[in-house]
Amino acid sequence: MASNEQKAQQLIAEAEKKLTSSKGFFGSLFGGSAKVEDAVECYQRAANLFKMAKNWTAAGSAFCEAANLHSKAGSRHDAATNYVDAANCYKKSDVDEAVNCLIRSIEIYTDMGRFTMAAKHHQTIAEMYEADSVNLERAVQHYEQAADYFRGEENNSSANKCLLKVAQYAAQLENYDKAISIYQQVAQASLESSLLKYSAKEYLFRAALCHLCVDVLNAQHAMEKFVQMYPAFQDAREYKLLQTLVEHMEEQNVDGFTEAVKDYDSISRLDQWYTMILLRIKKTLNDNPDLR
Template sequence: MPSKSPAQILLEKADKKANSSGGWFSSATAKYEEAGDLYQQAANSFKLEKLFKEAGDCFAREAECRENCKETNEAANAWWNAAKAYKRGFPNLAIQALTHTIIHLTKSGRFRQAADREKEIGQIHIQEAQDIRKACESFERAGDWYAQEDATATANACYKDAADLHAEIDEFPQAIARYEQVADHSLTSALTKYSVKEYWLKAGLCALAMNDPVSARRSMQKYCTQDATFPSTREAKFVNALIDAVQAGDPEAFTGAVVEFDQITKLDNWKTNILLKVKRGIQDEPGLT
């Protein structure tokens, strides 16, 4: 019979303690506190053995013991430790554990930390679960919580990520609204003002991807009144050249504008994908005059 590992021995001790009926003099709270400590030790021991699912399970059991003792902060921490273990190959369990963490954090008014964990959920949805819509929701919720806590730059980064993802799944009106929200906020500070042209460029591309050059042009005019330096930027000239090409139904002019812009500012994957959508729109509808 194979000998038990230190982690398994600790786990058995923890289970025994958690399931024991307290004696005459011991309180239920003391029982769960001791069991929680043992589960935590077992979890760390499983981590040493690189058994991450077992480690996550033990942290989750620890969290439940902490909940039984009404130790909210300790419970939140244990669920987060469970999530970190589950992240090694068990994304759905990691999301569940983070969700438990967030419930405890929001109850105790720790919205900044809740936002950090919600952002982690968004990242897992993208990397592991490939669920872009759910990632959008997580980034937007995190952004709202950061904004509440006056962590504006972090909130805007979350809203920008959400906007990028909305556009990837063709939710262009939502993407435009988020880009404009972040741009409006960035205009209020000399430190962030330089990034506005990038948000407006993306919003303009989203309007063109909706095959709506008229509202794209109207938006560009609005942006130019919001920031007098915008019309002279390469971004503004680029979007206006694309609008002209789309309205003329001229794929060659469109490609020319893209190549010219790309020679100085390399287009990233996001822009390339949106531009391909716009170009397909021109080719599908000849003679948009």
């Protein structure tokens, strides 16, 4: 029995032969388009055999060939589907190629007015870049584009999920103004929904912490504004922590600041993002020349 890879290679050779014979004058007279369809099927079958053999690069390449043929034949939906199939294979072996394939599918979907599909694939690209911390700026770009398309299709829930990712990484990249603007925007949107109202507290907390990275006075003004937006925020543990941190920052009390964070963390675990932001705020205290 031939291996899956050998069978796949035979199918690719068969596809190439069909394409060569369909190009000539007689080929176009005698079922040229049927031969192209047969070649597409050969590439797709080969791709699936490569998948079974876990040869992801070859599988991605075969799906790409099928997508290119669909594209030339004007079968845009089938082309986009095969580019996505190719991307799913390349994800396991070559992220750059996976991104290229998804971008080609996005171009087709946007041209067809299928913006929800385009948004989902921008989101997939963002998640791939997210896994590689070197490419966070690119992740942010694709999350923003996804949010824009989702919002255009009135899918505000998915748009806000993408925007929250943008805010998270904008803060990580020290673009605090952008993060603050998004957290406030999503908090405002949450307050307009009885189901999402409670989550506004977290977004206002995050926005206030970003303010503290920049300036204590601005943070205090923001906190007053947040309480006007959402009066219940004043009774939250998050708000009380913010008040305590502001007091310790004004007193330049590093130990008090550390203790307040520890106390809060003992009840509500702070994730990696919060820890990173709080350490940056604490560093502004450590760097203050008045403490030396």
